Amino acid sequence: EADIYQTPRYLVIGTGKKITLECSQTMGHDKMYWYQQDPGMELHLIHYSYGVNSTEKGDLSSESTVSRIRTEHFPLTLESARPSHTSQYLCASKGRTNTGELFFGEGSRLTVL
Amino acid sequence: AQKVTQAQTEISVVEKEDVTLDCVYETRDTTYYLFWYKQPPSGELVFLIRRNSFDEQNEISGRYSWNFQKSTSSFNFTITASQVVDSAVYFCALSPGRSGGSNYKLTFGKGTLLTVNP
Numbered sequence: 001e002a003d004i005y006q007t008p009r010y011l012v013i014g015t016g017k018k019i020t021l022e023c024s025q026t027m028g029h030d031k032m033y034w035y036q037q038d039p040g041m042e043l044h045l046i047h048y049s050y051g052v053n054s055t056e057k058g059d060l061s062s063e064s065t066v067s068r069i070r071t072e073h074f075p076l077t078l079e080s081a082r083p084s085h086t087s088q089y090l091c092a093s094k095g096r097t098n099t100g101e102l103f104f105g106e107g108s109r110l111t112v113l
Numbered sequence: 114a115q116k117v118t119q120a121q122t123e124i125s126v127v128e129k130e131d132v133t134l135d136c137v138y139e140t141r142d143t144t145y146y147l148f149w150y151k152q153p154p155s156g157e158l159v160f161l162i163r164r165n166s167f168d169e170q171n172e173i174s175g176r177y178s179w180n181f182q183k184s185t186s187s188f189n190f191t192i193t194a195s196q197v198v199d200s201a202v203y204f205c206a207l208s209p210g211r212s213g214g215s216n217y218k219l220t221f222g223k224g225t226l227l228t229v230n231p
Contacts, residue, residue, distance in 0.1 A: 041224040041226070042221065042223045042224065043204065043219075045218055045219070058218070059218070101160040104150075104158040106155060106157040
């Protein structure tokens with residue numbers, strides 16, 4: 001069973017608010033990822049990190065930012081939320097095993113009014 | 114550039130029917146990995162299988178089986194004797210096989226919503 005947690009699960013906020021989506025994993029994984037999932041189901045990589053103080057932009061451009069100050073923590077921040085940011089955000093991590101398996105959290109569903 | 118196509122947006126079957134979910138991929142990498150994930154209504158993605166591009170053996174795990182055909186760039190997933198609990202969105206995904214750097218950055222297909230009716 002994966003030990004990766006996301007909070008909040010659901011968030012409804014007004015335009016212009018700053019929000020932070022939390023992601024924590026207790027598996028000591030070096031690699032962590034944020035995926036954005038459209039209402040139509042498709043997932044897109046928006047950020048990833050290969051370790052502390054390492055963050056990179058993913059394939060889909062995003063106005064969000066991330067930080068990786070501790071191995072277990074990979075928060076995503078939107079400085080000024082807009083309705084176009086309404087989506088589900090999925091956090092994932094991967095350890096050093098050779099299976100290629102990403103462990104996913106349950107997601108944070110963000111609605112911006 | 115990598116691309117994964119799941120042509121079936123939605124499939125509906127009756128319990129105990131067999132069902133095959135199609136996945137076709139495009140990549141210029143000579144080494145790559147293919148994955149299937151399941152997303153139940155609770156939202157998290159559950160890993161089902163990884164296949165290395167060098168390993169074309171088909172695999173069976175209980176009621177699940179996977180058919181990897183490099184010649185047609187396909188990695189299809191079959192559920193035998195489907196059950197209501199199999200209802201979920203299923204994603205096929207692809208990642209480069211290069212070591213370090215960009216490996217395990219998954220490219221996902223759009224998913225197939227499978228509904229198994231009692």
